[in-house]
Amino acid sequence: MTRADSSDEEPARPPAGMAAALLAWYDRHHRDLPWRTPPAALARGARPDPYHVWLSEIMLQQTTVEAVRRYYAAFVARWPDVEALAAADTQAVMKAWAGLGYYSRARNLKACAELVAAEHGGRFPDTEAxxxxxxxxGAYTAAAIAAIAFDRPAAVVDGNVERVAARLMALRTPLPAAKPAIRRFVERATPQARPGDFAQATMDLGATICTPRRPACVLCPLRGDCRGLATGDPEPLPLKAPKPDRPLRRGAAFVARRADGAILLRRRPERGLLGGMSEVPSSAWTARQDGAxxxxxxxxxxxxRPAGTIGHVFTHFALELAVYHAEVAASAAPAGCWWSAPDELPGEALPTVMKKAIEQAVPGATLRQQPDTARSA
Ligand code: SF4
Known part of the structure; x- marks a missing residue:
């Protein structure tokens, strides 16, 4: 292994003036996001609401800003502070989260709100620990909240920041081995003054200028000190180790519809993938490839009756579900199940994979009807 390939190498030092240049850029070009306290407001003495920062950071894990905007607005309108969320019905929270994915986040969100309300007097701790x-x-979210909500000089390293740092360093070590060097670089770059704005500035630079494809280096406030740009081709950075192929799992989903249009649902076990979410009755998802x-x-x-097949990709495996559909006369739901009426189904805590299965059998069933459509139906 050459020195350049080792993640233990001493990383390049951040350019002198990096924080000042980024903060000046951020003051003029920051993204307006509903959970953010803009720099001008901070300068006037406004303080970020830790509840807003926490809620947005949990929602933004593995999820795009655009997808989060609507959910964030709905959550804050319905549960305006951590005590309100702590007192909420768990199923109501799961339903409000439906469609955002990674559902363990919703369960942890509720558990965290309850703990903060019960044991911290409704105030979030102000340190990473x-x-x-x-x-x-986890480590990233703690650093982000500590920096943004409490002005702690924590090193906040998300995917955008990784890209910016790796390019500034012209780091040739692939991810994930490059993570320690990137972290050390960001720790050194993070200023004592305005660390929250610095973190958000780096994220914004990665999201808007130092983008994965075709970075707009000509507009970048750090272009004069960027080693990646100096190589002539920063775009491939950070390099990534090849990912192992996702294994394929298969299963079957059963969409039963009653004469009044209600669909049979049940709740998944609390623990495990999609825990506590709703689903149509389904088989286990197995790796068997024997055609069953x-x-x-x-x-x-x-x-x-077979209604076709749907596919869905989870983080660690791909799923292929054979969908079956039956029109049934039964009125009583089997043990552990319930009938969800057409006007209730769109509000159920259905993960995307289950919406796909239902839509495969009954197109339009999971969509909320517009009032005009409902009147004329
Ligand atoms: S100069 Fe280009 S590659 Fe370097 S940090 Fe700026 S946008 Fe990224």
Missing amino acids: GLRALPGI TGAEAAPFAADW
Whole structure:
């Protein structure tokens, strides 16, 4: 291994003046995001609301800013502070989260709100260590909240920051081995003054200028000190180690519809993937490749008809679900299940994969009807 390939190498030092240049750029070009306290307001003495910072950071994990905007607005309108969220019905929170994905975040969100309300008097801890002790808050989120909400000089390293740092350093070590060197670089670059704005400035630079494809280096406030740009081709950075192929799992999903249009649902176990979310009765998802479809897992005898196959990609595996559909006369729901009426179904805590399965069998069933449509139906 050459010195240049080692993640233990002494990383390049951040350029002198990096923080000042980034903060000046941020003052003029920061993104307006609903959970943010803009720099001008901070300068006037406004303080970020830790509840808003925490909520947005949890929602933004693995999720785009655009997807989060609507959910964030709905959550804050319905549960304006941590005590309100702590007192909320868990299923109401899961339903409000439906569609945002990575549902363990919603369970941890509720658990965290309850803990902050019950044991911290409704106030979030103001240190990284204190924040990390809360459910659902890992190293990145603790650093982000500590920096943004409490002005702690924490090194905040998300995907955008990784890209900016790796390019500034012209780091040839691929991710994930490059992470320690990137972290040391960001720790050194983070200023004592305005660390929260510095973190958000670096994120904004990565999101708007130092983008994965075709970075707009000509507009970058750091272009004079960027080693990646000096190589002539910063775009491939950071390099990434090849990912192993996702294994394929298969299963079957059973969409039973009653004469009044209600769809049969049940709740997934609290623990595990999509825990506590709603689903149509389904088989286990297995890696078996013997052609078995899981049709034997039907919740009850009915005229089950194949309705096609849907695919969904999770972080660690790809799923192929054979969808079966039956029109049934039964009115009583089997044990552990319930009938969800057409006007209730769009509000159920259905993960995207289950919406796909239902839509495959009953197109439009999971969409909320417009009032005009509903009147004319
Ligand atoms: S000069 Fe280009 S590659 Fe370097 S940090 Fe700025 S946008 Fe990224």
